[in-house]
Amino acid sequence: MRRFLLTRLAQAALQLFAVGSIVFLLVRLIPGDPARAALGEGATEEQVAQTRETMHLDDSFVSQYFGFWGRLFQGDLGTSLISSRPVMQDLPDRLGNSLELVLVSLLIAVTLGVLLGRVAATRADKPADHALVAGSIFGISLPVFVIGTLLLMVFAFLVPVLPPQRFTTPWEDPVTHLQILVLPVVTLTAASCAVITRMTRSAMLETLSADHVRTARSKGLAEQRVIRDHALRTALLPVASATTVELTTLIGSTVLVETIFGWPGMSSLLMSAVGQRDYPVIQAVVLAVAAIVILVNLVGDLVVRALDPRAEEA
Amino acid sequence: MSTAELTAREDPPAAAPARRGARHLLRGLASNRRTSLAGGFLLLVGAAALFAPLIAPHDYRDIAGTPLTQGGALGVDDYGRDVLSRLLIGLRTSLAVALSAVLIAGAIGTALGLVAGYGGRWASGVIMRGIDILLSFPPIVLAIAVVAAMGPELVNVVLVIGVLYIPRFTRIVYSQVLAIRGVEYVEAAEIMGTRRSTILLRTILPNVAAPVIVQLSLSVSFAIQLEAGLSFLGLGAQPPLPSLGTMVGSGRDFLEVQPTLLIYPSVLIVLIVLALNVFGDGLRDLLDPRRSGTDS
Numbered sequence: 001m002r003r004f005l006l007t008r009l010a011q012a013a014l015q016l017f018a019v020g021s022i023v024f025l026l027v028r029l030i031p032g033d034p035a036r037a038a039l040g041e042g043a044t045e046e047q048v049a050q051t052r053e054t055m056h057l058d059d060s061f062v063s064q065y066f067g068f069w070g071r072l073f074q075g076d077l078g079t080s081l082i083s084s085r086p087v088m089q090d091l092p093d094r095l096g097n098s099l100e101l102v103l104v105s106l107l108i109a110v111t112l113g114v115l116l117g118r119v120a121a122t123r124a125d126k127p128a129d130h131a132l133v134a135g136s137i138f139g140i141s142l143p144v145f146v147i148g149t150l151l152l153m154v155f156a157f158l159v160p161v162l163p164p165q166r167f168t169t170p171w172e173d174p175v176t177h178l179q180i181l182v183l184p185v186v187t188l189t190a191a192s193c194a195v196i197t198r199m200t201r202s203a204m205l206e207t208l209s210a211d212h213v214r215t216a217r218s219k220g221l222a223e224q225r226v227i228r229d230h231a232l233r234t235a236l237l238p239v240a241s242a243t244t245v246e247l248t249t250l251i252g253s254t255v256l257v258e259t260i261f262g263w264p265g266m267s268s269l270l271m272s273a274v275g276q277r278d279y280p281v282i283q284a285v286v287l288a289v290a291a292i293v294i295l296v297n298l299v300g301d302l303v304v305r306a307l308d309p310r311a312e313e314a
Numbered sequence: 315m316s317t318a319e320l321t322a323r324e325d326p327p328a329a330a331p332a333r334r335g336a337r338h339l340l341r342g343l344a345s346n347r348r349t350s351l352a353g354g355f356l357l358l359v360g361a362a363a364l365f366a367p368l369i370a371p372h373d374y375r376d377i378a379g380t381p382l383t384q385g386g387a388l389g390v391d392d393y394g395r396d397v398l399s400r401l402l403i404g405l406r407t408s409l410a411v412a413l414s415a416v417l418i419a420g421a422i423g424t425a426l427g428l429v430a431g432y433g434g435r436w437a438s439g440v441i442m443r444g445i446d447i448l449l450s451f452p453p454i455v456l457a458i459a460v461v462a463a464m465g466p467e468l469v470n471v472v473l474v475i476g477v478l479y480i481p482r483f484t485r486i487v488y489s490q491v492l493a494i495r496g497v498e499y500v501e502a503a504e505i506m507g508t509r510r511s512t513i514l515l516r517t518i519l520p521n522v523a524a525p526v527i528v529q530l531s532l533s534v535s536f537a538i539q540l541e542a543g544l545s546f547l548g549l550g551a552q553p554p555l556p557s558l559g560t561m562v563g564s565g566r567d568f569l570e571v572q573p574t575l576l577i578y579p580s581v582l583i584v585l586i587v588l589a590l591n592v593f594g595d596g597l598r599d600l601l602d603p604r605r606s607g608t609d610s
Contacts, residue, residue, distance in 0.1 A: 015447055018447040145543055149580065252453060255452075270455070277462070279463070294450050
């Protein structure tokens, strides 16, 4: 386990380094002068020169690169070209809002998905199973922005039970906050829940016919206990891996969900920066998102490893 | 150890040669009601996309009636353009982007997977770490950033999706190659002194074809969603050219006036993705019965 932990940590550090370098190079993809591209055609030479300085474009390539890392280690993620504020001033709040969406959705999706997957697997080839299999393949076929837009149409306009409201933090007004949380969370949960249901079902179908479950049954254990303590428990291992992957997908989906519902998270920060060609903000958000994904995968791998009884032998 | 290596170890794929013939495959797909329905629908959609400029009643840029009214088969949009014609061209755009992106990803991803699996420690280390790095970004986030930097042209969208989907193929091919590398007929070829490149292409490649084909069909469904998502955000097809995603995006502004502007493209996307997923599942059950029912 210790060796695995060290290797895995080194790998994550290497990934972070590579991701940082890719984000640094992102500005190089802009055809022509990034400063001019950011400002648009009408900019004066003076403005361009000023922006080039803010973006550190006048230094040599090598010193730009080391400067990028140097500032990063000091917690400086760059300065917005539009608001002239350091990105670090806005990012933590936005990050918090996005993570709230993601974590609430993931919690519901996993709980519901494992439950439904268990129901489907224990009633294999019965009507309930068929309905759940059909429902889950339909669920994974619904693009996030389609569910989101349709939910918005139905519950905000046709039957205005959840009308669009100004964003309020839970500290200002918990009730309004919960109200505006419902539609984005349902949107994000729908697809993830379908994936987890499918995964749990197939993993449980495999464990239900496994030797250790047969042994448990022949010992005379009650069927409910066999399912809960033996079949489901082993099946949760692949489900845990799938959950890690699902978390990455959810983080990506927030881009669409936050845009649709006007949720002031990290992704809507990204989209407004894209609209204004605010490259430092784009870089900062992409870097932050990638860092979170790397962290999530690291933790996910460690959890799966800790849960896996086979890992001890290896 | 990376996740890819873990999966490779835990889930050795069936190593039996997968050359069962196209005819056998087609018969299998046709005998299943779900896959034949999905396949038939996909053929129809493909034909509609291919011949879209011929069957569209109007040019997708032309004004065909009073804006936001029910003229034509499916109504007229906010600029007065025929919705059916725009749906057909939008379908063509979305499918073209998704298919070309997935073909790029499939070709590069398979090649990298073969080299990583059969090329020794260095090759596998470098390639698989590179794949891990690519997987550190949620696809849509990196796609947004790259398209925002390079400009929202469809070529850029194709390239970005193509690169982002490489890991899907590399990982699968890599784990397959690892599993069959030590099989007798591969060892026999090695002992006989067959060139490594020949073994790779003649002996190993045919054995990894089945999962690659399954992955191709499932990836198209993801690529359609990703392209539609980017277009929905205004970073894909640029007006006046429609794609299904841009049509959903612009339909949002007329939710209360004419909801069909939003509903038609949404339903079409859902049906295509659903058909691709059902078809992909059926294909997997046929080509790799051992993994039947497991998730992608």
